[in-house]
Amino acid sequence: MNSIVPVHCDDTCTNALLLDATVARLSDFLETERHALQSVLRVAQSDPLLAMVDRLELQLFLAEVDPDQIQTYLVEALRLLDILMVTVAAVVPACFEQPNAMPNEIREGVKWCASRLSDIITTLEYALYE
Numbered sequence: 001m002n003s004i005v006p007v008h009c010d011d012t013c014t015n016a017l018l019l020d021a022t023v024a025r026l027s028d029f030l031e032t033e034r035h036a037l038q039s040v041l042r043v044a045q046s047d048p049l050l051a052m053v054d055r056l057e058l059q060l061f062l063a064e065v066d067p068d069q070i071q072t073y074l075v076e077a078l079r080l081l082d083i084l085m086v087t088v089a090a091v092v093p094a095c096f097e098q099p100n101a102m103p104n105e106i107r108e109g110v111k112w113c114a115s116r117l118s119d120i121i122t123t124l125e126y127a128l129y130e
Contacts, residue, residue, distance in 0.1 A: 019070045022127035023063050026077060029120045030057055033113065037084065040113045043106060044091045052080050071128065078124040085117045 034053060041049050056077055063073035091110050094102070102110075 016067075016070075018127050019074065020067075022074060022124060023060065023070065025123050026056075026060055026074070026120060029116065030060060033116050036109055036113045037088075037117070040088050040091060040110050041084070043102070043110065044087050046087045049084060049087055052084055056080050074124055074128055078121065078128065081117060081121050081124065085114070085121060088114045088117055
């Protein structure tokens, strides 16, 4: 999970194919980054936002079982990701301004999480609005 828009389509690609590929990418993101995201939310003392990760998984599940509403579910997933990004982004400056305030492993995890969140947000925006 280290790319911005892994879903490339040629001129024959339909919107449905692009949205399906985006669902797969969101699934990969949640599978590989769920625990890192939850850890960062705990560092940010934002435990109430942990439920948003579960809501993201629900949106993903709904998108997979109801393809007629896939765009609606992805829009909601994007909204949730944007909220999570605000919280994660608020922690990032401390990684640079106060490098000794947190262990290196946590600091690097926060930066990694922010980067991956940015990637998946860009991917969803591309699929939904380009």
